[in-house]
Amino acid sequence: MSTAQTTLGEKLQSLPKPALYLVLILLTSVPLLVKITIPNKEAKPSANFYTMVTGTVDPTFPAFTTSIDATKPVLIQTDWTTSTRGESAGQFKSLMRILMIRNIKFCFYSAGDPQAPQVALDYISDINEERVKAGLRPYERWKDYVDAGYFPGAEAICNAIQNNFGTAFKNVQDQDAEGAESSVFESPVLKGVRKVSDFSVMILVTGSNTSNIAIERIKSVPMIMMVTGVMGPETQVYYDSGQLKGLVTGLKGLYDMESLMDKDPQFKGKVTTLDNGAKYYPTLHIALLLMIIAIIIGNVGMFMTKKRAA
Amino acid sequence: MMDLLAQATPPSDSSPFWSAPNGSSHLVIGIGAALLLGIGLIFLLLQAPVRSRRWIVALFTFLAGGYYVLYFFWPTAIDRQPNDLPRNPMEGVTFWISDAFPIVSTFTNVLAGFLLGLGIYSLWRVHGRRIVKQQKDWFFSFVLLASSVMMAFIGYADWHSRQGLNGPLLANKANWHPINYAFDFFFEGGLQQMDAAMFSIIAFFILSAAYRAFRIRSVEATVLLATALVVILSLMGVITNAWQSGINHLGGPDAFVQNFSLDTIRTWLTNTVQTPSIRGIDFGIGIGSLAMGLRLWLSLERTGS
Amino acid sequence: MGAQYLDTGWIAEAFTAMLVLFVLFNIWRAENAGKTGKEVYIRRIPGLNAIDEAVGRATEMGRPVIMVPGLPDYVDAIVVQAMNIFTYVTRIAARFSNPILVCCYNASVFTVAQEMIRDVYQQEGAIERYDQDSVRFISDRQFAFAAGVSGLILREQAAATFFLGNFYAESLILAETANSVGAIQVASSTQNTQTPFFIAACDYVLIGDEFYAASAYLTRQPVLVGSLVGQDWAKISVITMVLLGLLTTSIQIQGKTEMEKVASGPSKGTFAHVQVLSNPADPKSPMVDGPPRQMTVADTFMYRMLNPLPRDIKFHDEKAGTFERPQKPATNPATAAGGGQ
Numbered sequence: 001m002s003t004a005q006t007t008l009g010e011k012l013q014s015l016p017k018p019a020l021y022l023v024l025i026l027l028t029s030v031p032l033l034v035k036i037t038i039p040n041k042e043a044k045p046s047a048n049f050y051t052m053v054t055g056t057v058d059p060t061f062p063a064f065t066t067s068i069d070a071t072k073p074v075l076i077q078t079d080w081t082t083s084t085r086g087e088s089a090g091q092f093k094s095l096m097r098i099l100m101i102r103n104i105k106f107c108f109y110s111a112g113d114p115q116a117p118q119v120a121l122d123y124i125s126d127i128n129e130e131r132v133k134a135g136l137r138p139y140e141r142w143k144d145y146v147d148a149g150y151f152p153g154a155e156a157i158c159n160a161i162q163n164n165f166g167t168a169f170k171n172v173q174d175q176d177a178e179g180a181e182s183s184v185f186e187s188p189v190l191k192g193v194r195k196v197s198d199f200s201v202m203i204l205v206t207g208s209n210t211s212n213i214a215i216e217r218i219k220s221v222p223m224i225m226m227v228t229g230v231m232g233p234e235t236q237v238y239y240d241s242g243q244l245k246g247l248v249t250g251l252k253g254l255y256d257m258e259s260l261m262d263k264d265p266q267f268k269g270k271v272t273t274l275d276n277g278a279k280y281y282p283t284l285h286i287a288l289l290l291m292i293i294a295i296i297i298g299n300v301g302m303f304m305t306k307k308r309a310a
Numbered sequence: 311m312m313d314l315l316a317q318a319t320p321p322s323d324s325s326p327f328w329s330a331p332n333g334s335s336h337l338v339i340g341i342g343a344a345l346l347l348g349i350g351l352i353f354l355l356l357q358a359p360v361r362s363r364r365w366i367v368a369l370f371t372f373l374a375g376g377y378y379v380l381y382f383f384w385p386t387a388i389d390r391q392p393n394d395l396p397r398n399p400m401e402g403v404t405f406w407i408s409d410a411f412p413i414v415s416t417f418t419n420v421l422a423g424f425l426l427g428l429g430i431y432s433l434w435r436v437h438g439r440r441i442v443k444q445q446k447d448w449f450f451s452f453v454l455l456a457s458s459v460m461m462a463f464i465g466y467a468d469w470h471s472r473q474g475l476n477g478p479l480l481a482n483k484a485n486w487h488p489i490n491y492a493f494d495f496f497f498e499g500g501l502q503q504m505d506a507a508m509f510s511i512i513a514f515f516i517l518s519a520a521y522r523a524f525r526i527r528s529v530e531a532t533v534l535l536a537t538a539l540v541v542i543l544s545l546m547g548v549i550t551n552a553w554q555s556g557i558n559h560l561g562g563p564d565a566f567v568q569n570f571s572l573d574t575i576r577t578w579l580t581n582t583v584q585t586p587s588i589r590g591i592d593f594g595i596g597i598g599s600l601a602m603g604l605r606l607w608l609s610l611e612r613t614g615s
Numbered sequence: 616m617g618a619q620y621l622d623t624g625w626i627a628e629a630f631t632a633m634l635v636l637f638v639l640f641n642i643w644r645a646e647n648a649g650k651t652g653k654e655v656y657i658r659r660i661p662g663l664n665a666i667d668e669a670v671g672r673a674t675e676m677g678r679p680v681i682m683v684p685g686l687p688d689y690v691d692a693i694v695v696q697a698m699n700i701f702t703y704v705t706r707i708a709a710r711f712s713n714p715i716l717v718c719c720y721n722a723s724v725f726t727v728a729q730e731m732i733r734d735v736y737q738q739e740g741a742i743e744r745y746d747q748d749s750v751r752f753i754s755d756r757q758f759a760f761a762a763g764v765s766g767l768i769l770r771e772q773a774a775a776t777f778f779l780g781n782f783y784a785e786s787l788i789l790a791e792t793a794n795s796v797g798a799i800q801v802a803s804s805t806q807n808t809q810t811p812f813f814i815a816a817c818d819y820v821l822i823g824d825e826f827y828a829a830s831a832y833l834t835r836q837p838v839l840v841g842s843l844v845g846q847d848w849a850k851i852s853v854i855t856m857v858l859l860g861l862l863t864t865s866i867q868i869q870g871k872t873e874m875e876k877v878a879s880g881p882s883k884g885t886f887a888h889v890q891v892l893s894n895p896a897d898p899k900s901p902m903v904d905g906p907p908r909q910m911t912v913a914d915t916f917m918y919r920m921l922n923p924l925p926r927d928i929k930f931h932d933e934k935a936g937t938f939e940r941p942q943k944p945a946t947n948p949a950t951a952a953g954g955g956q
Contacts, residue, residue: 017795020521021514028513038547041554043573082502083509083758083784115502115756122498125481141481152422152688156415163386163408171412179477194391208783209806229545230784230808237585252545281547287513288542294521295535302525383628394940422689422723429722429752432729436748447770501756508758512784515791515816523815588807591823595805597849598827600631601638601842602692610642610838611695 007308012301020294027286036282038255045239046256049224049246052201053098056264068222072200073105073189075221077214078120079112079154084207084228089123090254090276091226092205094261096127097271100139104200105189109148109172111157112210117147130272146174146184154210158217166194196221201245211235215243226253255281328413368609375607377414380407433458461496468493537579544576626920633852638845645841655840662801663832665819666700666777669799670707673774679714680704681773683764683789685780685804686720686757690727693805697780698728699830702735704777709739716771717750718764725752761785765792778802778817779826782809790816803829860917867915871907875914 030036042050051057055067068074076095080088099106110116124145128138139145148169151157160168169184176182184190193199197220204211207228215223215238222245227235229250239247248257254277262273330337355363380403387394387404396402437451467489472480479485486494526532543549550572561567568574605611645655673680682704684697701717708715717732719725729750736745753763765788768776776793778786782804793800794816802813803821813820821829824846831839874886891905892898912918 015521017518020517024514024517039551040547041551041573082506085506086510118497119502125483141478152419153415156411159382160411164390167408167412175472175477177478179473179475179479209808233580233584234588234808236580237589240581240585250545252547255547285546285548287517288546291517291520292539292542294517295524298521298524299526302527383631391940393943395943397940418689425723425726426755427722429719429725429755432725432750432752436751504762505756505758508762508788509784512787515787516812519787519791519812519815591807591810593853594824594846594850595827597634597846597853598696598824599692599805600634600849601846602696602827604635604638605642605838605842606692606695610842611699 007305009301009304009306009308012297013305014301015294015297024287024290027290028283030286031279031282037278038281038285040255040259040281042256042260043249043252045236045244045247045249046253047260049226049248049253050257050260052222052224052246053095053203054102054260054264054266056260056266068104068200070102070104070200072198073107073193074099075196075199075202076106076108077112077202077204077206077210078108078110078116079204079206079208079210080228081113081115081119081207085119086276086280087228087250087254088205088207088226090251090280091248091257092120092123093127093275094254094257094277095203095205095226096124096139097267098261100127100131100136100144101267101271103144105144107146107148107184107189107199109157110150111154111213112206112208114150114152117149121147134271136270140177142174142176142187142189144189146187146189148172148174148184154213155217158214161196162218162220165196165198207231209234251277251280251284328416364609371609372607375603377407377410379607381411430458461501464489464493464496537583540572540575540579544572630852630856634849637848637852638842641845641848642838642841645837645844648837655837655844657828657831657840657843659832660821660825660828662819662821662825663829665799665801666704666829666833667707669775669777669801669818670704670711670713672799673708674711674713676774677713678774679716679771680708680775680777681716681718681764681768681771681793681798682777683718683720683780683782684724684728685778685782686760686785687724687781689721690723693780694724694727696827696830698731700779700833701728701777702731703830703833705732705735706739709736709741709744712741712744714746715749716767716773718760718767719750719752720757720760721755722752725750757783757785761788764789768792768796768798772796773798775799775801778804778813779821781805782813784809787812787816793817863917864912864915868910868912870910872910872914873907876919 052068055070078092080092082089108117108120110120124139132138141147149172157168166185169190172184173181174184174187176187185193196202196218199221202214202218202221202223204214204223204225204227206225207230209231211225211227211231212234223243224246225235225244226248227250229252232249235244235247235249238244248254256277258274258277261267261271264273267273330340355366358366384404384407385400387396387401387408390405390408394405396405434455437455439445440448440451441455471487471489480490524531524535524538526535543553553572557567557571602611641655644653648654670680682701684694684701687694705715707713715732717728719728729747732750733742733745736742753767754760767773768789769792773793773796776789776798778789778800779802782789782802783806786802786804786806786809790800790802790813800817801819801821802817803826804810804813805826807823810820810822827846828843830836831843873889875889877885877887888904889906889908890902892900893903894900913922
């Protein structure tokens with residue numbers, strides 16, 4: 001069929017991919033140039049997550065009053081790398097800001113990606129720079145947090161953590177204050193920790209299905225999660241069943257967290273509250289809008305062609 | 311024999327069977343002996359008649375898989391403390407399984423290390439030949455091999471520079487040496503950014519795939535499109551707020567019309583329609599995995615026939 | 616019980632054992648079908664015809680078939696299943712001298728794949744046509760792998776692609792790239808989140824356990840066919856459990872109860888009379904036996920059976936400790952200190 005014979009309907013059905021891609025690039029670049037504020041209503045799972053880690057009860061959701069014991073350390077499984085940083089980096093940063101402001105010690109490890117611990121360290125370093133600029137003390141490795149590294153085989157390590165945390169992390173070392181590799185159990189963070197229930201909460205920041213594996217295996221500690229939008233539907237079911245005490249999903253969840261932080265005097269003015277979520281949420285809007293328009297154009301083209309054929 | 315796999319932390323032995331301090335002669339001798347023993351065993355296995363070789367492989371598969379079956383199904387000890395001894399033979403097995411786990415995992419890691427070597431050998435063979443024969447796009451093969459050597463070298467040098475007292479010092483960028491900057495440039499500036507770039511391509515592909523696939527060709531496709539639209543719109547704060555204002559205008563907080571907020575419809579769709587479907591598919595996949603695992607463990611599978 | 620069942624107790628292990636028996640029994644039944652004269656019947660999934668069609672088209676066009684057995688961390692059941700299907704594809708390709716390419720994400724998968732593909736050529740008597748480079752290790756970094764495979768699809772102008780196994784975010788990148796070169800695509804991901812992407816971009820998608828069923832349909836090996844029938848029995852059992860739970864729970868929660876399971880404290884897991892505050896206005900007032908209350912899901916038979924809520928047994932607790940374990944002689948202070956060594 002030659003181009004001259006192509007009808008408008010057919011054209012609408014076969015828009016060239018490069019044109020679609022170009023429009024996407026142009027439109028999603030708009031929020032980089034113009035500041036757009038999107039109205040937001042926080043979702044319950046995000047508000048619940050927020051209450052767990054901050055102790056602040058949002059007036060919109062007065063029923064959620066549980067909060068973690070700030071004197072106990074937090075166990076973090078971080079399974080994201082820069083590929084999902086659009087969502088995960090913002091989530092991780094907001095979590096770090098909260099824990100650091102509240103002086104909560106934490107231990108992190110990865111069961112999903114060997115690069116993940118290094119990525120986490122990089123972002124912790126960024127937050128530390130931000131804290132120093134704001135006149136706050138930097139969070140110190142070994143004293144305030146430990147990096148337990150990467151464990152291959154998520155199922156095995158999650159099972160081992162549940163069965164006996166002391167054995168699971170027995171050979172794990174991190175650099176102590178003198179730079180020597182020492183057992184993480186000698187650090188101020190994990191001193192006295194032997195069981196997973198000695199942590200106040202377990203938090204997963206993930207872009208993959210390690211969330212499912214963790215929730216299927218680990219049960220002796222309250223669990224909350226920060227997952228990407230794609231993992232949302234699969235993880236939501238565990239929140240609904242009560243197995244997760246809080247859930248932050250994708251960019252929307254991140255924006256919820258940032259909005260809540262922005263309203264909370266614990267954080268407002270002390271640390272950055274509106275960050276990646278506020279920056280990227282308008283971009284998501286535009287991309288979704290473009291997708292809807294593209295679908296409509298394709299369908300209009302199809303109907304025009306059908307009508308012509310009839 | 312029962313203790314052989316569980317000697318990571320023997321009660322009174324300071325030199326456990328399966329490990330030795332880094333750099334010690336004990337370790338070097340151990341690795342050498344294990345290598346020789348491994349090569350000898352493989353040689354013996356190759357000498358065995360084909361029929362008995364199959365039985366030997368099946369036996370090893372059964373034993374190796376058997377450990378994990380026990381690990382997952384044997385009752386676990388409640389609140390075990392580091393110095394506890396088992397109360398009865400049943401708990402003795404529990405302790406043995408739990409203590410052997412780090413050793414068995416290390417076996418797996420050692421095997422994976424050797425296999426990674428084979429993988430890298432394949433990569434070098436394919437791309438090395440392309441460079442030598444100056445085949446089409448040989449330059450890209452050169453870039454690949456050069457990058458892998460360089461990243462290994464820089465990564466090791468960076469790690470080495472952070473050992474000892476330098477570690478805490480290098481947490482501050484002001485104290486960095488050129489090698490730390492080089493690692494940061496290639497790891498953070500190169501690898502990580504390329505990873506992110508590949509991931510971001512999905513945004514383009516989602517758009518083109520959605521444009522091509524979401525056509526109202528049948529009743530099912532129409533239902534799919536409608537639900538997709540609800541979910542997409544519910545992710546857009548502007549739309550959900552506008553929709554909610556409209557609904558609030560129609561009725562108060564307890565009005566029936568409140569059931570039709572975008573969030574409520576989306577939640578209903580995900581919880582009532584999507585989640586059960588996912589669970590149903592998951593059951594199928596789980597049972598399929600179980601059956602497949604059984605066939606492999608018991609060597610019932612005859613692959614390649 | 617083990618941690619794997621979220622404390623579902625013996626019932627879950629018994630149920631798993633039953634499913635295992637179903638599979639093994641049906642494998643035995645299928646293997647002995649010749650003796651008993653009762654053939655095990657399975658119907659064919661129409662979508663599987665696409666496999667023959669895809670390879671046929673690749674042969675006509677003289678372009679390669681590209682196969683990817685997912686992105687697993689190690690050789691697991693899913694990889695072996697994908698490779699089983701790939702050996703079938705390779706067999707057809709070998710008969711027609713059609714080039715193939717198997718792209719591996721993991722080095723251990725690479726070695727297994729190499730063995731299996733070489734075996735196929737050997738069995739077909741065409742070992743001279745086996746190209747050692749047709750099975751390749753690409754990278755074990757997710758997006759480096761996606762970039763590598765996409766590059767191969769574009770450069771080799773693949774006529775057919777098979778993406779079967781564990782795929783994650785790269786699924787759409789691979790599928791859209793293959794779509795752009797006009798390749799006929801058969802795909803399946805055991806990751807539910809990725810199935811919609813494959814459906815949007817591929818020609819044929821095996822959903823859920825169709826992936827596991829495929830090799831049985833294709834090869835008709837008695838072990839695989841029997842196992843498949845066993846899987847169906849297992850699925851029927853799961854459905855029965857779900858329906859039973861639905862029915863008993865729906866009926867039970869209509870009633871009232873005056874006994875409830877204690878959720879915490881020293882009596883956790885035991886049954887006690889429903890407790891209420893003696894003075895509802897004062898939260899510090901003592902608890903007394905209350906009137907029967909409406910049953911909740913947590914009070915139902917099915918819920919209790921699957922969530923036994925075991926009693927907390929406190930070891931090393933001087934007040935409650937009756938289950939002290941004997942202690943190792945503390946000769947090594949490093950290991951005696953707990954946790955680390």
